[in-house]
Amino acid sequence: MHVAVGSAxxxxxxxxxxxxxxxxTVESVAVPSDVAEQPRGHVETRTGAENRARAAFDATAExxxxxxxxxxxxxxxxxxxxxxxxxxxxxxxxATDGERLTRATGPSFPLPDHxxxxxxxxxxxxxxxxxxxxxxxxxxxxxxxxxxxAGMVDREASLATGVAAALxxxxxxxxxxx
Numbered sequence: 001m002h003v004a005v006g007s008a009x010x011x012x013x014x015x016x017x018x019x020x021x022x023x024x025t026v027e028s029v030a031v032p033s034d035v036a037e038q039p040r041g042h043v044e045t046r047t048g049a050e051n052r053a054r055a056a057f058d059a060t061a062e063x064x065x066x067x068x069x070x071x072x073x074x075x076x077x078x079x080x081x082x083x084x085x086x087x088x089x090x091x092x093x094x095a096t097d098g099e100r101l102t103r104a105t106g107p108s109f110p111l112p113d114h115x116x117x118x119x120x121x122x123x124x125x126x127x128x129x130x131x132x133x134x135x136x137x138x139x140x141x142x143x144x145x146x147x148x149x150a151g152m153v154d155r156e157a158s159l160a161t162g163v164a165a166a167l168x169x170x171x172x173x174x175x176x177x178x
Contacts, residue, residue, distance in 0.1 A: 001024040001025070001067075001070065002024065002060065002067050003016060003020060003069065003071075004056035004059060004060040004069065004070070005074070006031040006051075006055055006059075006071060007028060008028050008029075008030040009139070009140060011143065011155050011156050011159065012028075013026060013028045015074065015157075018156065029056045029059045031051075033048035033051050033052050033073075035051065038077070038119070038124040039075055039077030040079065041077070041079050041080070042079050042105075044077060045077030045090055045092045046092040046094070047075075048073070048077070048092070049074055049092040049093055050073060050094045053071045053096045053101065055073075056072060056073060057097070057098055070096065071095065071096045071098075072094070072163060072166070072167075073093065073094045074091065074092070074163065075093075076139075076159075077090050077091070077092075078090065078111065079108075081108070084110070086116065087116040087120065088108040089108065089110075089145065090105065091106040091159055091162050093106065093159070093163045093165070095167050100169065102166050102169045102170070103166060104162050105162050105165070106158050106165075107153065109144065110148075112148070114132075115132065115144075125139075141154075142154045143155020143156075
C-alpha cells in the first residue's frame with residue numbers, strides 16, 4: 001500500500017510511518033489545507049485534515065495510478081470544549097482511498113492560560129510556542145504536546161494516535177458489513 005501524507009512537515013510523515021511500521025510506503029506531499037493557518041474549533045480543524053487527505057490522494061494519481069493507495073491528512077488546531085474553561089490543542093486525522101473518507105481525533109491538551117490568551121488574541125500556536133521557548137520550529141520537533149506534557153507525549157505520538165484511528169476502517173475487519 002502506498003500512503004501519501006498531505007504535508008511536508010516531517011513530524012506528520014513520521015507519525016504516519018510509525019503507525020504503518022514499514023508495512024506500507026509513506027510519501028510526503030505538500031498540499032494546502034484550505035483552512036486558516038491557525039484552525040479554530042473542531043469543524044475547521046477536521047475540515048483541514050479532510051482537505052489534506054483528499055489532496056494527497058489526488059496528487060498521487062499519476063505516480064501510483066494502479067497500486068492501492070491512501071491519502072492521509074493531519075491538522076492541528078485549537079478548540080474550546082464545552083464545560084471546560086481552558087482552550088485546547090486538538091488534532092484531527094483523515095484518510096481516503098478515493099471512495100471512503102474516515103476521520104478520527106488524537107488526544108487534546110489544555111493550553112496554559114498565558115498561551116491561550118495569546119491564541120485568543122489572534123496569534124498562531126506555532127510562533128507562540130517558538131517565542132515562549134526561545135526556540136524555532138517547535139512544531140517540527142516535540143510540538144506543543146511534548147512541551148505541555150514535559151515530554152511524556154510528543155507531537156509525533158499525539159498525531160499517530162489519530163492517524164491509527166482514522167486508518168482503522170481500512171485495516172480492521174470489524175468495519176466490514178455483516
